[in-house]
Amino acid sequence: MSTAPAARVSGVTKRFAGTLALDDVELEIAAGEIHALVGGNGSGKSTLIKILAGVHTADAGRLETPGGATDLRSATPALAEAAGFRFVHQAQSTFPELTVAENLSIGRGWETGPGKLISERRVRRRVEAVLERFHIDADPGAPLRTLGPAAQAMLTIARALQDQADSRAHVLVLDEPTAALPPAEVEILLAALRRYASDGTAVLFVSHRLDEVMEVADTVTALRDGRRTATKPRAELTHDELIELIAGRPVVPHVADTARLRGGATVLAAEAIGGGSVSDVSLTVGEGEIVGLTGLAGAGTSTLLRLLFGAQQRDCGTVAIDGRAVKPGSISDAIVAGMAFVPGDRATYGVFDSLTVAENLTAGGVGRYWRRGWVRGRQERRDVHAAFGRFLVRASSPEQPIAQLSGGNQQKVVMARWLSRPGRRLVLLDEPTQGIDVGAREELWSVVRRAAADGAGVIVASSMLEELADTCDRVLVMRRGRIVHEVRESPITVDRLIDRIHSVEVVS
Numbered sequence: 001m002s003t004a005p006a007a008r009v010s011g012v013t014k015r016f017a018g019t020l021a022l023d024d025v026e027l028e029i030a031a032g033e034i035h036a037l038v039g040g041n042g043s044g045k046s047t048l049i050k051i052l053a054g055v056h057t058a059d060a061g062r063l064e065t066p067g068g069a070t071d072l073r074s075a076t077p078a079l080a081e082a083a084g085f086r087f088v089h090q091a092q093s094t095f096p097e098l099t100v101a102e103n104l105s106i107g108r109g110w111e112t113g114p115g116k117l118i119s120e121r122r123v124r125r126r127v128e129a130v131l132e133r134f135h136i137d138a139d140p141g142a143p144l145r146t147l148g149p150a151a152q153a154m155l156t157i158a159r160a161l162q163d164q165a166d167s168r169a170h171v172l173v174l175d176e177p178t179a180a181l182p183p184a185e186v187e188i189l190l191a192a193l194r195r196y197a198s199d200g201t202a203v204l205f206v207s208h209r210l211d212e213v214m215e216v217a218d219t220v221t222a223l224r225d226g227r228r229t230a231t232k233p234r235a236e237l238t239h240d241e242l243i244e245l246i247a248g249r250p251v252v253p254h255v256a257d258t259a260r261l262r263g264g265a266t267v268l269a270a271e272a273i274g275g276g277s278v279s280d281v282s283l284t285v286g287e288g289e290i291v292g293l294t295g296l297a298g299a300g301t302s303t304l305l306r307l308l309f310g311a312q313q314r315d316c317g318t319v320a321i322d323g324r325a326v327k328p329g330s331i332s333d334a335i336v337a338g339m340a341f342v343p344g345d346r347a348t349y350g351v352f353d354s355l356t357v358a359e360n361l362t363a364g365g366v367g368r369y370w371r372r373g374w375v376r377g378r379q380e381r382r383d384v385h386a387a388f389g390r391f392l393v394r395a396s397s398p399e400q401p402i403a404q405l406s407g408g409n410q411q412k413v414v415m416a417r418w419l420s421r422p423g424r425r426l427v428l429l430d431e432p433t434q435g436i437d438v439g440a441r442e443e444l445w446s447v448v449r450r451a452a453a454d455g456a457g458v459i460v461a462s463s464m465l466e467e468l469a470d471t472c473d474r475v476l477v478m479r480r481g482r483i484v485h486e487v488r489e490s491p492i493t494v495d496r497l498i499d500r501i502h503s504v505e506v507v508s
């Protein structure tokens with residue numbers, strides 16, 4: 001690993017009305033290193049990245065790169081690009097139906113030959129060179145969707161960096177690069193990042209997955225409440241020290257609660273349901289039971305939850321809560337029956353962008369705050385206050401527009417909205433802790449366990465196998481829209497889950 005600085009930022013301060021998002025932050029990234037940026041929800045990570053990208057301007061701050069200095073008060077995307085920064089976001093647009101070569105040419109252009117016609121030979125030569133340089137094993141003519149998820153992520157990285165001849169001339173910035181990847185694919189992407197760094201690329205990545213930070217980072221910078229709490233070589237940090245830098249306190253792992261009644265009377269009975277990618281799924285969930293759902297990407301876990309809730313129309317089968325049939329495709333009937341749903345794609349389904357935090361918190365239970373035509377304002381305020389504390393929501397006030405909250409805090413509000421509802425019988429959670437910081441994650445799981453202890457059934461779809469192993473009474477493994485295994489050994493272990501997820505692949 002080289003130690004030449006690829007970029008150095010200093011004195012970065014940013015205030016949004018009422019919130020000091022960054023306070024005099026410094027960060028130095030060396031060429032050839034993987035530098036992890038960690039911190040709790042709302043600690044300022046995205047704000048710093050957006051300033052580096054020129055999406056936000058800073059109130060103060062300076063960026064130095066080998067090419068010169070930039071005043072971050074006048075940061076722009078063009079200046080960021082000229083300084084060598086390249087950004088790969090989770091939702092980076094790729095085109096699954098187009099070929100690898102087409103995906104690597106869009107936005108950049110195609111090589112032409114005589115008469116300005118596209119020269120397929122020259123395009124192919126360039127694309128093959130890029131694939132080799134970024135260690136991607138793919139045919140330029142193959143549709144992108146035929147590649148595995150990690151290879152697709154590597155392709156978005158290659159696309160961002162392909163025109164930089166010198167690896168040392170740029171800083172690759174990744175936001176939660178592994179969040180959408182199943183466990184086996186995570187290792188492929190992390191190995192690729194290591195190779196890119198050993199070629200001289202400086203990699204800055206934001207992550208809440210601390211095991212990955214411990215595995216792959218050379219250096220770790222932690223932010224808390226907009227301030228840098230430490231920059232350290234990862235080799236000098238233990239997992240627990242890292243948690244303390246982020247949370248400001250040790251986070252005590254939960255002790256399994258034995259008092260919970262697991263699998264009492266049947267809450268959910270689903271029979272032979274199908275729709276979208278899911279076919280012929282039957283399952284039951286008992287009172288107080290927490291059932292996990294996992295599988296490789298595309299296995300159908302999210303679709304199954306949406307079919308159960310009615311957010312997606314089912315083609316066949318029946319769903320009943322406490323013996324009462326729930327109409328297909330009717331969210332309102334599902335809610336009346338006692339279902340609650342925390343979707344994975346919160347940008348599309350979870351958050352009411354134009355409303356305040358308080359309005360988002362109470363949106364699922366408006367009826368509760370009306371009594372003979374009067375809004376019970378005090379009760380609502382009390383509930384909002386309690387939810388803020390219990391879910392560790394970081395917002396300047398309940399009146400703040402939710403769009404101004406950090407991603408993780410928006411997720412906490414969505415969880416709070418659904419889990420605080422009285423009378424819920426079945427709670428459906430899709431990747432509930434994605435983007436949630438280590439301090440709040442334990443807290444969220446304890447709220448889920450409390451909901452189960454109160455008698456609700458819970459189904460949780462997640463790729464975080466440790467969390468499933470810690471919390472679930474049994475885990476269902478899906479593949480191609482069907483349930484293919486049930487893991488209910490006590491204790492459920494991560495190794496066992498990985499084995500079942502992959503043995504499914506071998507069987508086929």
Ligand SMILES: Nc1ncnc2c1ncn2[C@@H]1O[C@H](COP(=O)(O)OP(=O)(O)OP(=O)(O)O)[C@@H](O)[C@H]1O
Pocket residue numbers: 016017019020021039040041042043044045046047048394395403404405406407408409435437
């Ligand atoms: N456009 C905005 N207007 C007002 N406040 C904002 C805005 N963007 C961010 N903030 C506030 O700045 C603080 C830092 O937010 P930021 O998104 O940088 O956190 P983060 O560390 O990326 O969090 P997460 O891990 O949840 O993604 C938060 O308190 C957030 O509410």
